[in-house]
Amino acid sequence: MSPHETVDDLAAEAAALGGPTVSQQEFDELFEQVKTWGKYSNPSAGAWEAVGPAAAIEAASLVRTGTTVSMALPWNTTSGPGNANPALHYMTDLGVREAPEPSCNKDFIGVDYHGKAVSHLDALSHIAYKGQLYNGNSSRDTVTAVGAEFGSVTALGTFVAPAVLLDFTVLFDEPWLEPGKAIRASDILAAEEKLGVKIQPGDAVLIRSGHFRRQREWGVWDPSNSSAGLHVDCMPLLAERDIRLLGGDGDSDVRPSPTPGIHSPVHILAITAMGLPLLDNLDLEALGQACKDEGRYRFMFVVAPLNIPGGTGSPVNPIAVF
């Protein structure tokens, strides 16, 4: 707060930062607009049903220099802002269980991976709106203590297709977008223009806000409260572009949410309305640099979730190949 700002200035700035408020009614209209219920023969897979051999072929055709970049945050066993449920990592053997040779070191990993601390994929069972999952399935009836009957990560399988990185730090020429900054549909168009890339039908789209550069320089904060991300007005555009996967270094949603009473509207529009899986909390710092170095923002993209029947998602380590 500079010395000359007033409280009203700040409110105006906040509004400018987060974009226009969207009423619940407007949100519901957006929901109807982008909805693809009934579109897929295997609705548990949603948009990934349409990821086929042609996508893999096109993806492979984008490989020229062979540079590979992975995007998983380190397994984070330290609680703190944004990591209320730290991952577990325990050594279960240090060469003493089996005899005599070889001796084996083994470890246990455990994680409640949704949230803000683990790079992960959201399957279609993760998000329900008004009690309904994608395609109108009742969340209460299909997701129980034994897991998800509908929309499990196993139903998704794996992902091999082209992806586009929209690096908004390049568009805005800032080291990072401030938490709370909304990316608008017009920004997506501007980013395509500036980066010289165009989202194609069937692509994955990754959003870089510079989240982890900011975190490394300024320290950790809790992105549940304040995070750069997409304003809901981006979703009709992304629906039109017929994408298969959306991800970012946040969790795609700008926070605070532009829609009162709905904390994650992009999650709802993507997962519940469009059947579009999300990738949350990707470390896109190296990818941003690679795209700059390679001079292009479209590349082969591979996501290999764990095969967890009934799982609502999976920790993942996505890979770009240039």
Added chain:
Amino acid sequence: MSPHETVDDLAAEAAALGGPTVSQQEFDELFEQVKTWGKYSNPSAGAWEAVGPAAAIEAASLVRTGTTVSMALPWNTTSGPGNANPALHYMTDLGVREAPEPSCNKDFIGVDYHGKAVSHLDALSHIAYKGQLYNGNSSRDTVTAVGAEFGSVTALGTFVAPAVLLDFTVLFDEPWLEPGKAIRASDILAAEEKLGVKIQPGDAVLIRSGHFRRQREWGVWDPSNSSAGLHVDCMPLLAERDIRLLGGDGDSDVRPSPTPGIHSPVHILAITAMGLPLLDNLDLEALGQACKDEGRYRFMFVVAPLNIPGGTGSPVNPIAVF
């Protein structure tokens, strides 16, 4: 046991099945023969240090039909033979923790993934011989209750390179290799011949014994006791071929071991002597079919382990792209 067999016949059969016994002295000579200690500037990464852009480019050049095949067994929460420490999968939210919209379904996963039940990658910290990890690092000093300082899975990074499937059910024209059946160096050469493929320097090599076809048809057994796999005499050949990754539908080792007092000799030669990570317990049934259908046994191969600092490996879901 057919009615005309004698106990002596059976013993002879068992010996034939498992291949010749290898004394500890002979094993130690093999160890010295294939050892690559000092070869890599980042010994924690071992053979993966040498996986670079050229491998990714060559891998992508193998993509023609775009068929993708993944290889992870389902997350197995049911204890039984070969799964003494079943994986955990608990629902941590069923739409009740956060209010009001959307409601979220979330789950916790946990696993002590080494063993015979989880498709996983072994990093170089996993196996020590005579107290030493790869490159001579002391296991006791470098792997402690806080994890592996040397040879962690994070040091490996990810893998994008060509892979060859050696499908020994095709070579032997059997639905599967019987547990205990040793694959010999000469079998590898014969498989290359029969399958029309040649392992190139830099490749991953996958071994299909039909393990999971047998399991599906005959039921589960504990492969710790009896499993088809490589006889140690394969390792000088694979060392000569300069491969970067070895995996299979078992854990690469034939069991019982041909070397008395050493339960996993291939693990030692690969990981500890050669710095070669292993992939254990892959479901290669679909891959075998795909290779047959595609008419080729070499393809793009991607492995994306979780980024677990200090981890001795990771559950993975490897992907072949044809």
Added chain:
Amino acid sequence: MSPHETVDDLAAEAAALGGPTVSQQEFDELFEQVKTWGKYSNPSAGAWEAVGPAAAIEAASLVRTGTTVSMALPWNTTSGPGNANPALHYMTDLGVREAPEPSCNKDFIGVDYHGKAVSHLDALSHIAYKGQLYNGNSSRDTVTAVGAEFGSVTALGTFVAPAVLLDFTVLFDEPWLEPGKAIRASDILAAEEKLGVKIQPGDAVLIRSGHFRRQREWGVWDPSNSSAGLHVDCMPLLAERDIRLLGGDGDSDVRPSPTPGIHSPVHILAITAMGLPLLDNLDLEALGQACKDEGRYRFMFVVAPLNIPGGTGSPVNPIAVF
């Protein structure tokens, strides 16, 4: 099966062993007969609401020789029959996390404690019949992914009162009761007579079948299928005696169940109808010996469950003091 037995003989034996079949209608009448809904001002605590200072005073008055006996099975990390979800026990520090002095050894414990492998207490949220918990609370509405709002173990608190051991191996003069053997109401009366003990209002009642002596001598079996325990006809008697806690070396229910379609009728009658917590899987071998040595079957009894808000029970280590 002796050589002269026929299949009909076996069926008759099984019927004799397990006691008479009880129809669902008869079961529902029993339910109504023993039901105490509305009796307690804090129905989450059920029968433990009535455990007060007088019980502790009487319990202490039973202490004469000072012999103490505890009853918890060892934490069982080995999967097997009756232990499908083995407990976790991992070392989380071996003197390396904190510097410099002292060095600390630490461990993680984890367990899904219901089942047959862990000595544990069942709180009133554990068992629902026709969707209802004790006092008519809806299980679906009050027990969710965040835990039990009604009938949690924290609502129970701790237990200090007299307990009676009914040692049926003494009554029947056998080393153990065979799995499947039903204990009948008349057996309880006979045991009181033979052991010279009488269940008083406010007591805990412990049932010894010799389960763990049999297990140690004959090996582990899965008591889900076959277990000595109480026939439902015991419950009106126990209700009349106004007991506060029921436990045993099985889980109180004879298995197979005498009531078709209801796998744990004693659980329902105790927990759901009577508001009576249960103690399952206690090792009563030492207690049986102590009662014999002390010449009495009533003693001070202390149960100290973990304070788990929303928990459906707790692993425990109950203590008898003579």
Added chain:
Amino acid sequence: MSPHETVDDLAAEAAALGGPTVSQQEFDELFEQVKTWGKYSNPSAGAWEAVGPAAAIEAASLVRTGTTVSMALPWNTTSGPGNANPALHYMTDLGVREAPEPSCNKDFIGVDYHGKAVSHLDALSHIAYKGQLYNGNSSRDTVTAVGAEFGSVTALGTFVAPAVLLDFTVLFDEPWLEPGKAIRASDILAAEEKLGVKIQPGDAVLIRSGHFRRQREWGVWDPSNSSAGLHVDCMPLLAERDIRLLGGDGDSDVRPSPTPGIHSPVHILAITAMGLPLLDNLDLEALGQACKDEGRYRFMFVVAPLNIPGGTGSPVNPIAVF
């Protein structure tokens, strides 16, 4: 900090608060002074070896009003200061796994219980000084990835004996002792005098500093940095009194430690030198009130740790009976 205090005043206050510094040499002399190595035939049980029937009889003789008080903090699944590794509590069944009746609610609990957030018992394997556990056992050789061969919680068994509460909020007539406040040997004598109680040989001793009253009124802080507790000069007095168990609403150690380079000197003197188990993080608020109400500070005390072979301790819910 009152407006008239200076920085020098504060430093003097801090020194006064924490008591005199104790050099490492003085600490080592204290260690030798209170050491009981060689005293017990079962050194894994240490001071609990001496807890026998007479202690239970005397404990029971203290029961007059029958008031019972338990001391376990609630299972804390929320990370925060002092709770970096929050406990796990997941529902594993909500009535859907077993069919048809009854339906069962089940849960998983998991915890790395040492630290400041869980009421727990420290067994003798928990603390090593200069690499040695109690009785001179090598920590490195006896505590490994498979658990503690020496000094496990199972070796301790259970505890039934008299206990004395030393309520220092009464002695100092304050609602709580400020974090950092050292309790001195002379304070113990003064507390005995003021409370009208005398620690007898064989007793447990509980120290109330009002920790949790302060936490409830002022909020959570991390007691690793600042906590009221015993100055090391208390330990010769407690050794002389021949106590069997020491516990408190902190972890017995005043923090910061009076001995540079030794973060938990009371832990060392109690566990490693004296073979005296500790109870950490007990909620003593209700007990303090009960002692005041009952007009006495000595009572029956029962601790029933879980039976974890190889465990370094256990979460517990200790019970006082008046």
